[in-house]
Every structure is written in C-alpha cells, then in structure tokens.
Amino acid sequence: MKNRIRVLRAEHEMTQEQLAELVGVTRNTIISIEKDKYCPSLKLGFRIARIFNVDINNVFTYEDDKDGPLSDNE
Amino acid sequence: MKRITYLTCSLIVGCMVAAMVGWSMAAGNFLVPVIAIPLGIIVILACRAHVDTVIADERENRIRSRAALRTLEVVVIAGSIAAIILYSYVVSIPLSPIINGRLSVNDDGTQSMTIAEYKPGSAPGPDTLVRSTTIKDLNAMNETEAMAYCTYVREGFRENESRGLAGMIIGCSLVSMLAIFGAFYLYYDRKY
Numbered sequence: 576m577k578n579r580i581r582v583l584r585a586e587h588e589m590t591q592e593q594l595a596e597l598v599g600v601t602r603n604t605i606i607s608i609e610k611d612k613y614c615p616s617l618k619l620g621f622r623i624a625r626i627f628n629v630d631i632n633n634v635f636t637y638e639d640d641k642d643g644p645l646s647d648n649e
Numbered sequence: 650m651k652r653i654t655y656l657t658c659s660l661i662v663g664c665m666v667a668a669m670v671g672w673s674m675a676a677g678n679f680l681v682p683v684i685a686i687p688l689g690i691i692v693i694l695a696c697r698a699h700v701d702t703v704i705a706d707e708r709e710n711r712i713r714s715r716a717a718l719r720t721l722e723v724v725v726i727a728g729s730i731a732a733i734i735l736y737s738y739v740v741s742i743p744l745s746p747i748i749n750g751r752l753s754v755n756d757d758g759t760q761s762m763t764i765a766e767y768k769p770g771s772a773p774g775p776d777t778l779v780r781s782t783t784i785k786d787l788n789a790m791n792e793t794e795a796m797a798y799c800t801y802v803r804e805g806f807r808e809n810e811s812r813g814l815a816g817m818i819i820g821c822s823l824v825s826m827l828a829i830f831g832a833f834y835l836y837y838d839r840k841y
Contacts, residue, residue, distance in 0.1 A: 600706035607708060616707050 576614045577636045580605070583627045598622045650699040658696045662689050721830060728823045735816030748801050749773055752787070760787040764801045 584594060591609075595602045598619060607613035608623075615623070624631040650658075666689035673681030705713070747767040755761050765781035767773045782801070784794045 595703070599703060601703050601709065604706050604708040613708050619707060 577611060577638055578608060578634055579636075580623065580634060581609050583629070583634065587627060594623070594626065597626050650696065650701065652700060652702050655696050655700045659693050662692050662696075665689070721826070725823060725827065728819050732816045732820040732823065735812045735819065738816070739810060739813030746779065746804060747771070747773055747777075748804070755786075759785075759789070761785050762787050764798060766801060766804060 580594070584591070591602050591605045595605045598605075599622070600619065604613065604615075608615055620631055620635055624634045627634065666685050669685045670682045673679065673685075746769050749765050749767065751763045751765075753761055753763070761783060763781060763783045765773070766779040768777045768779060771777040782794075782797050784790055784798065790798070
C-alpha cells in the first residue's frame with residue numbers, strides 16, 4: 576500500500592505531530608504509515624483523507640505485493 | 650499530563666504497591682494487599698484519565714495483540730517442555746539418592762536394621778555414602794528411630810518431588826493461561 580501523506584502534509588504545511596493529533600493517533604503511527612511500514616485501518620485512512628479534504632484514493636494506492644493480493648504482511 | 654508522566658506515575662505506584670504487598674506478606678498482615686492493590690489501580694486509572702495525548706492507537710493495539718499472541722505461543726511451548734522435564738524428575742529413580750536398608754540378627758535374637766543413604770546415580774559403597782543410621786531392635790523401634798526411618802524414605806524422593814511440584818505449577822499455570830486466552834478469544838470472536 577503506497578500513500579501520499581508526506582506530500583499532502585507538505586502541501587498543507589502540516590507536521591507529523593499535528594496530523595497525529597488531528598486523527599487521534601501517535602506520531603509514531605504517522606511515521607510508520609508514511610514509510611509504508613504500517614497499513615492503517617479503513618477508519619484511520621478515511622480520517623486522514625478527510626483532514627486533507629481529498630478522496631481516500633488520492634491518499635492511498637493499493638498495489639499487489641510479492642506475496643499476493645491477500646497477504647497480510649503489514 | 651503527558652504520556653511519559655503517566656508511565657512514570659504508573660511505575661512508581663506499581664513499585665509502591667509491590668513493596669507494600671511484599672512487606673505485608675512478610676509481616677503476616679493480609680489486610681494491606683486488599684486495600685493497597687485496588688487503591689493502586691484507582692490511582693493509575695485516575696492518572697490515565699488525565700493524559701491529554703494518545704496513549705494507545707490502533708497500531709499500538711495491533712502490535713500488542715500480536716506480541717501477546719507470540720508471547721503466548723512461546724510461553725506455551727517453552728512451558729510445556731519445562732513442565733514435562735521437571736515432572737519427569739518425580740519418576741526418575743537414578744537422580745534420587747539411593748537408600749539401602751540391611752537387616753541383621755543380633756546375638757539376643759532381635760533384628761536390627763541399618764539404613765544408608767548414598768549419592769544419587771552412584772554405586773553404593775563407602776566412597777558414595779552420605780549418611781547412615783542403625784535401628785538396634787527393629788521390633789521395638791522407638792519414636793525417634795521411626796522418625797529417622799521415615800526421614801530417610803522421604804529424603805529419597807524430596808528433591809525430585811520439589812522439581813515435580815515446580816513442573817505441576819508450570820503446567821497448571823499454562824492450563825489457566827490457555828483457559829483465560831480461550832475465554833477472551835470466544836468473547837472477542839462473538840463481539841467482532
């Protein structure tokens with residue numbers, strides 16, 4: 576799962592701390608999401624998209640990983 | 650209150666409660682834990698309510714749940730092996746001390762018995778002798794001699810019994826843990 580959170584944050588001049596506070600998670604979670612190490616829940620994904628006033632598809636892009644589309648290796 | 654302050658408070662309260670419970674157990678005062686433990690929980694919950702930042706989010710919860718599951722797997726496997734090994738000491742004869750009893754007829758026709766304890770796993774002999782005692786008249790055994798006899802018999806199994814007890818405790822702990830895990834699993838399975 577790829578995401579554009581870093582780009583959107585830069586466009587909105589928002590820090591990781593501020594975004595974390597707005598969506599109700601820790602800064603570490605935002606860092607992990609930006610690094611594609613953690614795949615957020617749908618709820619958090621929609622919350623992030625709403626903060627940036629964009630559609631969720633503009634934030635997250637699903638890509639089949641090497642283990643297949645049903646893998647759960649986040 | 651920041652998260653680090655909350656964690657520090659929790660640690661201090663936890664240490665204080667542990668110290669109080671430890672002291673009360675040593676002093677034989679069982680009323681202190683009944684008061685201290687709920688009081689500690691209340692203080693920690695009050696601190697938690699005053700935390701203005703996010704303590705645990707979905708990522709944290711997922712990590713914790715996975716960690717708990719892995720811990721459970723490791724503890725169950727390691728605990729099962731430890732329990733079996735420790736319990737096997739109960740039935741392990743070569744590791745218990747060798748206790749020999751030898752009967753002999755005295756000059757006046759009475760029977761005497763000499764009981765000797767040898768080192769575990771060794772051939773009985775003067776070099777491996779730990780201690781011995783003689784009951785002069787077996788048929789007129791007094792209380793002291795009977796106690797000594799019982800002590801020898803008991804001594805032969807004591808070490809292994811304590812290991813076996815440790816094994817049983819581990820085994821029972823594992824069973825309890827699995828039962829609790831099973832109960833929570835069923836609860837969350839129905840809830841979500």
